[in-house]
Amino acid sequence: MNEEQFQRLVSEIMGKIDHVPGSNMDLLMRMAKQRGVPEVFRESITSLESSLGTVRLILGYLMLDLEATRRERDRFRTTLEDQL
Numbered sequence: 588m589n590e591e592q593f594q595r596l597v598s599e600i601m602g603k604i605d606h607v608p609g610s611n612m613d614l615l616m617r618m619a620k621q622r623g624v625p626e627v628f629r630e631s632i633t634s635l636e637s638s639l640g641t642v643r644l645i646l647g648y649l650m651l652d653l654e655a656t657r658r659e660r661d662r663f664r665t666t667l668e669d670q671l
Contacts (some may be wrong), residue, residue: 604615
């Protein structure tokens, strides 16, 4: 999600909040105070950063494995060509 999409989503949510009936608005405000929106975003970002770190690590290992596999392939190809 880029900045423009995020801003559009926030605007859409704010528009929907403006149309919430008064009795439900009180409930909505109590819920928001119990678990603040910034806290939810912070937790989401922390989780996302952790996941991205794991993906980077896995990709690093995959790249090393790919390079080793290519070297082995080339070595075996050379050995096979020398035998023929």
